[in-house]
Amino acid sequence: MPKVTWNDSLSIGVPEIDAQHQRLFALVNEVDEAVQTRHGADIAARALRTLCDYAVEHFAAEEALMNMNAYADYDRHMAAHMDGTTKALEFLQAVDEDKNVDMPAFLAYLAQWVHEHIMDVDQGLGRYLRGVDRSAPTT
Numbered sequence: 001m002p003k004v005t006w007n008d009s010l011s012i013g014v015p016e017i018d019a020q021h022q023r024l025f026a027l028v029n030e031v032d033e034a035v036q037t038r039h040g041a042d043i044a045a046r047a048l049r050t051l052c053d054y055a056v057e058h059f060a061a062e063e064a065l066m067n068m069n070a071y072a073d074y075d076r077h078m079a080a081h082m083d084g085t086t087k088a089l090e091f092l093q094a095v096d097e098d099k100n101v102d103m104p105a106f107l108a109y110l111a112q113w114v115h116e117h118i119m120d121v122d123q124g125l126g127r128y129l130r131g132v133d134r135s136a137p138t139t
């Protein structure tokens, strides 16, 4: 998988969240590196678990910000976090149970999910927090 790289179009204009997103990208690349260098499945699985733990922490930070600011699109954003978390936990469970898992395919899926999530719901949150768009969601 090509490295996931950060660029300014991904910024949601909230420095604390942008920093967490950059950390997520770095962790995705660390898992990919572990897979590519064939250190062994256990090292890749450990890196993936670190990434998932951090993602859960990051989601909680976003959810706290949404709560504090009475965010109008909270439910849709929460549902997206739940969806991502559920898929990651299911995959981790399959890894734990030594099922035949396709780590590169899951990682590519995860990288795309994070990118799309930032460009969609997180950008909406960023606009809201910056006071640019505090209207109710249209979807």
Ligand SMILES: [Fe+2]
Pocket (backbone or CB within 6 Å): 059, 062, 077, 081, 117, 121, 122
């Ligand atoms: Fe989010």
